[in-house]
Amino acid sequence: RKEVExxxxxxxxxEGATVAFNCTYSNSASQSFFWxxxxxxxxxxxxxxxxxxxxxDGRFTAQLNRASQYISLLIRDSKLSDSATYLCVVNAxxxxxxxxxxxxxxxxxxx
Amino acid sequence: EAGVVQSPRYKIIxxxxxxxFWCNPISGHNTLYWYLQNxxxxxxxxxxxxxxxxxxxxxxxxxxxxxERLKGVDSTLKIQPAELGDSAVYLCASSSSxxxxxxGPGTRLTVL
Numbered sequence: 001r002k003e004v005e006x007x008x009x010x011x012x013x014x015e016g017a018t019v020a021f022n023c024t025y026s027n028s029a030s031q032s033f034f035w036x037x038x039x040x041x042x043x044x045x046x047x048x049x050x051x052x053x054x055x056x057d058g059r060f061t062a063q064l065n066r067a068s069q070y071i072s073l074l075i076r077d078s079k080l081s082d083s084a085t086y087l088c089v090v091n092a093x094x095x096x097x098x099x100x101x102x103x104x105x106x107x108x109x110x111x
Numbered sequence: 112e113a114g115v116v117q118s119p120r121y122k123i124i125x126x127x128x129x130x131x132f133w134c135n136p137i138s139g140h141n142t143l144y145w146y147l148q149n150x151x152x153x154x155x156x157x158x159x160x161x162x163x164x165x166x167x168x169x170x171x172x173x174x175x176x177x178x179e180r181l182k183g184v185d186s187t188l189k190i191q192p193a194e195l196g197d198s199a200v201y202l203c204a205s206s207s208s209x210x211x212x213x214x215g216p217g218t219r220l221t222v223l
Contacts, residue, residue, distance in 0.1 A: 008151070032209060043202060043214035044154065087153050097142055097209045098167060101153030 003027060004102035006088050012108045017078050021105045023071040023088030032091040033064055035073050038104065039084045047073075047086070078109045113137070115215030117203050123221045129191035132218045136184070136205030143180060144212065145188050146202040154202055154214075160186065190220075198222045 006023045013019045025033075033050035048055065050062040050071055061074040071088055088102040116135040124130050136143050141162050146154035157176065159167040162183035171178065175194070180186040190197055200219050204212040 004153075034211075043216050045214070046211045049210065089153075091209060095209055097159060097206065098156065099212065101155070103151065103153050 003100045004088055004090055006102040006105050008103055008105060010106040010108055012110055013078055014110055015078055015080060017109075018074065018076050019078055019107065020075075021073045021086055021088075021107075023073075023102055025069050025071070025088075025090045025100075027090065027092065027100070028069065029093040030069075030090040031094045031096075033062075033071050034089040034099075035060075035062060035071075036087040036089055036101070037084045038087055044087055044101075075107075078107075080109050080111060083107055083109045115203055115205055115213055117201075117215035117218055119218055120216060121219045121221075123223065124193055125223050126195055127192040129189065130193050130220060131190075132188045132201050132203075132220075134186045134188070134203030134215060136186075136203070137207075137213055140205035140207045140213070141183070142206045143186050144204040144206075145178060145186070146204065146214075148200045148202055148217070150199075157188070193220075193222045195222050 004025050035047040036044040037047040038044040048057050050064045054063045059076045063072045085104040085106045087104045089099050092098040118133050143160040145157040148154045158171045158178050160180045163180050178188045198221050200217040202217045203215045206212045
């Protein structure tokens with residue numbers, strides 16, 4: 001089983017749609033969780049951290065289910081500029097600097 | 112604030128040739144990472160430095176790859192000799208905590 005698994009997509013959604021991405025991780029010791037965004041031929045950039053209680057940043061909502069080792073990202077009111085690959089990222093344990101990246105889920109928002 | 116700087120941005124070499132990549136992290140970031148990213152994959156860690164010490168190099172193919180961070184600031188990653196399968200994007204990142212890593216633009220290597 002891969003450490004971080006994501007559906008690679010692509011997800012093709014119309015502008016204004018709501019889309020959700022899921023991710024599962026295998027390391028039960030992981031304590032920090034993130035979603036990174038990577039535009040085509042660019043470097044990954046942190047989109048948001050994922051907290052146990054769930055967190056929201058504008059149109060983006062992240063959820064964590066530790067029991068099921070599952071992370072989700074919800075994007076509401078999709079914009080053309082949301083088109084990118086979304087990488088699910090987990091760390092190796094408490095205070096660890098080692099991150100494991102999923103393969104990413106590609107999103108295309110179409111007019 | 113300047114971001115992570117990498118050079119060159121692109122490199123095309125023939126197999127069996129050596130190649131080197133350079134990275135300058137964000138000022139004040141003690142932790143520096145080198146990642147490899149293949150098309151359609153997420154970044155995979157090659158080596159992590161805390162200041163000048165390599166604290167995690169378990170994924171670095173040491174028969175042909177080497178890295179250094181002599182003064183705990185900028186770093187160089189070298190491949191000698193390069194193989195066809197080394198074609199990828201080599202990303203450098205830096206951080207000051209375990210919460211966020213900042214990536215450079217990467218070096219796109221093509222081995223012919």
